[in-house]
Amino acid sequence: MxxxxxxxxxxxxxxxxxxxxxxxxxxxxxxxxxxxxxxxxxxxxxxxxxxSKDGLRQEVDQYVVAVFEAMLGELTGGDGGVEAFDSGAGAASLSAAFTRHLPAGSPLPGYLRRLLLSDTDAGRLLFARLYEVSRAALDGLTAAGLAAPGRDPAVRAALLLANDLAVFLLRDRIGEVLGTDPLSADGMARWAPEVLDIYAGGLNASPPRGS
Missing domain, CATH: 1.10.10.60 (Homeodomain-like)
Known part of the structure; x- marks a missing residue:
């Protein structure tokens, strides 16, 4: 036994x-x-x-949610979510932050994609939690004078989250056109500066001199 x-x-x-x-x-x-x-x-x-396999799938769902909850707690502990979008830490977005916290070759990004698109309680729970972090980050950045809340802060937070999650959902297609996995270290080194420039100055923003 x-x-x-x-x-x-x-x-x-x-x-x-x-x-x-x-x-x-x-x-x-x-x-x-x-x-x-x-x-x-x-x-x-x-x-x-x-x-059963359904029971195993439910446990996998719960495990993935717990892993991302733990990462979100680490990223947002004590500062209202601002760290998840901290350029000084090299995290221009949640996707960049997650990439720093996941081992190379982790199946979690692939499973996250399937989970978020599934009609399951686990998928809904995880998306709601990610939205809470996006909203908290926007509120924190606004309070720090680093962002404007927009006419509808709820929509702005959802837009930022949707843009960020697109890296997970369209990872393969983005990799094909860029020639680099956007969630790899090299891919994120290309992706994060562009995200920061656009978030900071809009589509008219130019990269800093010497970069």
Missing amino acids: RSMPEDRTTRALIRDEALALFAAHGPDSVTVRRIATAAGVSPGLVVHHFG
Whole structure:
């Protein structure tokens, strides 16, 4: 009989392999047997831990939301969300901030894309949380004299968030036209300065001299 720590380790391994497969192929295209093979366990053990593939998918959703919640808490702790858009820290946007906090090759950006476009409670919860951060960041930047709230601050915050999430949702297409993965270190080094220039001065903004 397995001890509780081993059960937790096995459960996490199955969840992580499912996350990677779901991100790459979509949950509907991945079978329990394929997940079990990737995790090096039997299909019966997957069912033992999660009850069904739907149960496993729900746990993956909850895990991804928890990971991004933790990152958001780290990024926005104590300053109302301004750090997530702190040019001094090299984070022109949430996408840049997330990229700094995720390991290379992480399946989380791919799964985030699927989750946000899904009609699930987890997808709605995560988007609502991201919007809260975008709104808090705009309010903080406005209070600091670094941004204007616009005629409708709620719409402006939603627009900034939609623009930022487009990097995740259109990652492959953007990479094709730029020749660089926009969420890679090199891609973000190109992306972040343009975002900062546009946010700071609009589309008429010119890059600083010497840059």
